[in-house]
Amino acid sequence: MALTKRIIPCIDVDVDEDGDAAVYTGVNFEDLEYTGDPVEMAKAYNEAGADEFVFLDITASAEGRETMLDTVEEVADEVFIPLTVGGGIRTRDDIKETLRAGADKVSINTGAIERPDLIAEGAAAFGSQCIVISVDARRRYDEQGEYYEQIDGESVWFECTVKGGREGTGIDVVEWAQEAESRGAGELFVNSIDADGTKEGYDVPVTRAVCDAVSTPVIASSGCGSPEHMAEVFEDAGADAALAASIFHFGEYTIEETKAALDERGIPVRL
Amino acid sequence: MNRSRDVSIAIVDYGLGNLRSVKSGLERADATVAVVDDPGALSTADGVVLPGVGAFAEGMDNAGPYRDAIREVVETGTPLFGICLGMQMLLTGSEESTHAGQGDVEGLDLVPGQNRRFSTEMTVPHMGWNTLSVEREHPLLEGVDGEYAYFVHSYYADPDDDGAAVATTEYGERFASVVSDDSGQVFGTQFHPEKSGETGLRILRNFVELADPTR
Numbered sequence: 001m002a003l004t005k006r007i008i009p010c011i012d013v014d015v016d017e018d019g020d021a022a023v024y025t026g027v028n029f030e031d032l033e034y035t036g037d038p039v040e041m042a043k044a045y046n047e048a049g050a051d052e053f054v055f056l057d058i059t060a061s062a063e064g065r066e067t068m069l070d071t072v073e074e075v076a077d078e079v080f081i082p083l084t085v086g087g088g089i090r091t092r093d094d095i096k097e098t099l100r101a102g103a104d105k106v107s108i109n110t111g112a113i114e115r116p117d118l119i120a121e122g123a124a125a126f127g128s129q130c131i132v133i134s135v136d137a138r139r140r141y142d143e144q145g146e147y148y149e150q151i152d153g154e155s156v157w158f159e160c161t162v163k164g165g166r167e168g169t170g171i172d173v174v175e176w177a178q179e180a181e182s183r184g185a186g187e188l189f190v191n192s193i194d195a196d197g198t199k200e201g202y203d204v205p206v207t208r209a210v211c212d213a214v215s216t217p218v219i220a221s222s223g224c225g226s227p228e229h230m231a232e233v234f235e236d237a238g239a240d241a242a243l244a245a246s247i248f249h250f251g252e253y254t255i256e257e258t259k260a261a262l263d264e265r266g267i268p269v270r271l
Numbered sequence: 272m273n274r275s276r277d278v279s280i281a282i283v284d285y286g287l288g289n290l291r292s293v294k295s296g297l298e299r300a301d302a303t304v305a306v307v308d309d310p311g312a313l314s315t316a317d318g319v320v321l322p323g324v325g326a327f328a329e330g331m332d333n334a335g336p337y338r339d340a341i342r343e344v345v346e347t348g349t350p351l352f353g354i355c356l357g358m359q360m361l362l363t364g365s366e367e368s369t370h371a372g373q374g375d376v377e378g379l380d381l382v383p384g385q386n387r388r389f390s391t392e393m394t395v396p397h398m399g400w401n402t403l404s405v406e407r408e409h410p411l412l413e414g415v416d417g418e419y420a421y422f423v424h425s426y427y428a429d430p431d432d433d434g435a436a437v438a439t440t441e442y443g444e445r446f447a448s449v450v451s452d453d454s455g456q457v458f459g460t461q462f463h464p465e466k467s468g469e470t471g472l473r474i475l476r477n478f479v480e481l482a483d484p485t486r
Contacts, residue, residue: 003442004400004419046468051400077295082421082466102291104466127325129396129423186396186423217398240399270400270419 004268005234006051006241007258008219009248012058013038013068021071024058025249026197035249042075042083045248048255051270053079054107054243057087069101076102084132086189090114095122099130107189109134110162113169113176116183123184132219133180134189136161137173137206147174147213149205158206165193173206174213181214188218189243195223199246202229207237219243227253227261234267277303278483281316283341283357284308285323285333292465293322293354296472300479310340318482319344321459323356327365327386327426328373330356338379345381350482351457352411358450358459359386359428367426381457382450384430393443395425401440401448401462403470409437409451410481411458411474418470420448420462427461 016022016034023041024032035041042053055075057068065088072085085098086107098106112119112133122131137158145157158173177188190210192203200223207220217240220233224244233239247253259269280302282290290306297304297320305312313319319341323330334341345351353361361379365386368376378386389395405416420440427446430436436447437458451458464471480486 002401003397006399049468073291076289076291080292080296080465080468080471082423082463099289100291102289104289104292129324129398187398215394217394217396240394 002268004051004270005239005262006219007230007255007262007269008052008054008241008243009045009050009255010054010056010221010243010245011035011038011041011249012056012245013071014058015064015067019063019067021067023249025246038071039074039078041249042079045255046079046081049259049270050081050255052082052084052241054084054086055103056107057085059087069097072098072101072103086132086134090118092118092121092125095126095131099126103130105130105132105187107132107134109136112180113160113162113171116179119180119183119185123186128184128186131185132187132189133177133185134191135173135176136165136191136193137203138165138168138193139203139206144170146172147209149209151205156205158209161193165196174209177210177214181216185216187216188214189221190218190239192222198223199225201225202233202237202239202242204233204237207233207239211238217241227258230258231262231265231267234262278317278479279303279305279315280318280320280479280482281313282306282320282322283313283334283337285330285337289324290322293320293475296465296475297479299472300476302479302482310337313337313340313344314347316344316349317484318350318352318478320478321351321353321357321360323354323360324423325356326367326371327356327359327378328368328371328376330360331376331378334360341379345457348454348456350478351381352478353459354465355424355461355463358461359426361450361452361457361459362386362428362430365426382428382430382435382452382459383432384428384435386426387429388426390443396423397425397427397442398423401442403438403440403448403462405438406436407434409449409455409458411451411460411477412438412449413477413480414473415470420460420464420467420470422448422462424461
């Protein structure tokens with residue numbers, strides 16, 4: 001037996017009108033639908049055989065952050081699989097607070113792009129294994145990139161974006177992934193603005209470009225609509241883990257069904 | 272099964288790392304758990320956990336004040352359970368500190384051997400779920416064999432005595448994923464039982480059972 005590919009459910013957590021933490025799931029790009037209580041959902045996925053659990057704080061306020069840390073504590077007491085927490089992490093203290101609340105890893109996006117030293121600071125203080133760098137990649141068809149892929153006969157590079165893809169940074173995703181790795185990132189999350197919400201599959205070209213360029217584990221994210229898509233991103237891109245939200249939250253597939261389908265294709269998974 | 276027991280477990284808190292899950296996992300096994308940052312508090316515990324993430328030299332440095340207290344605990348026969356870096360610290364030394372230019376850093380030397388780096392062909396860290404093959408009987412692994420556990424590490428234990436490997440795991444090569452000294456009272460897991468789902472909880476339960484003074 002060998003190291004398995006990891007299947008990771010992800011929840012987006014916001015505060016509801018009563019000030020309690022609640023999970024919301026995007027439907028068709030924009031609309032967010034109330035999906036459930038984060039602690040109950042985490043417990044259910046833990047029992048269903050999820051290999052890890054990702055918790056993204058999508059609140060923007062200081063009060064929201066407090067609620068979120070309390071929720072992370074509750075989740076950590078119930079869930080005995082690795083827990084990654086992301087959203088709004090910008091300082092060494094943010095990392096420390098989040099780990100102390102019970103996260104095993106933190107996922108950092110904008111905070112690392114704005115101040116790349118945060119990666120090395122976090123890795124030195126808490127170990128590389130807990131620093132996950134997350135990129136929101138967007139396809140660009142001009143000639144300003146460093147690393148190009150051919151997609152349907154066109155030359156494409158991938159740009160790191162912030163603010164959910166609304167703002168470009170001009171930074172090449174592959175170049176940034178290598179830099180993040182050399183600064184001490186222990187894992188990379190590859191999200192795709194182009195694939196997000198489509199349920200037509202992961203962005204295989206960007207995931208493969210990052211996997212080929214780094215030696216740290218890569219987690220594919222965005223676009224999953226079926227276990228087939230996971231198989232594709234494992235086999236064709238070389239991802240180490242695949243993240244999904246709505247297919248699990250809306251009960252389209254269970255973790256068991258997903259893993260059984262992957263196992264049938266000969267992909268090593270923890271059954 | 273769930274009878275309440277009076278087993279006290281001390282988790283050594285020498286600085287960093289998420290101790291919350293280890294604590295709640297042990298509490299699920301009905302232990303009374305204290306996270307201690309005072310070496311003097313170890314002697315009254317029925318079992319001691321040496322957790323740890325991070326680098327070997329830093330870990331040994333942080334654990335320095337506990338060195339004597341840990342030795343005493345071991346001499347009195349109290350079970351000592353090292354997790355991840357905490358397990359690596361049970362050995363004599365590590366290539367990690369040599370690679371980092373920190374010279375020879377002395378481990379606890381309770382399980383003679385070295386920690387070595389995975390070969391360069393492998394993705395490092397070895398991160399994720401991998402299987403345990405039990406090599407010999409040990410109460411810590413009662414009811415466990417062939418199950419998956421969650422690993423995150425770049426170095427692995429290479430004990431001098433092959434018999435010290437209680438379980439092994441394959442990642443490029445076969446390495447000791449659970450080690451124990453001859454007495455069976457000093458042991459450790461390279462993986463994180465507190466992050467290994469039901470299998471991990473079972474191992475934590477076995478540990479509490481093993482530490483139970485009324486056993």
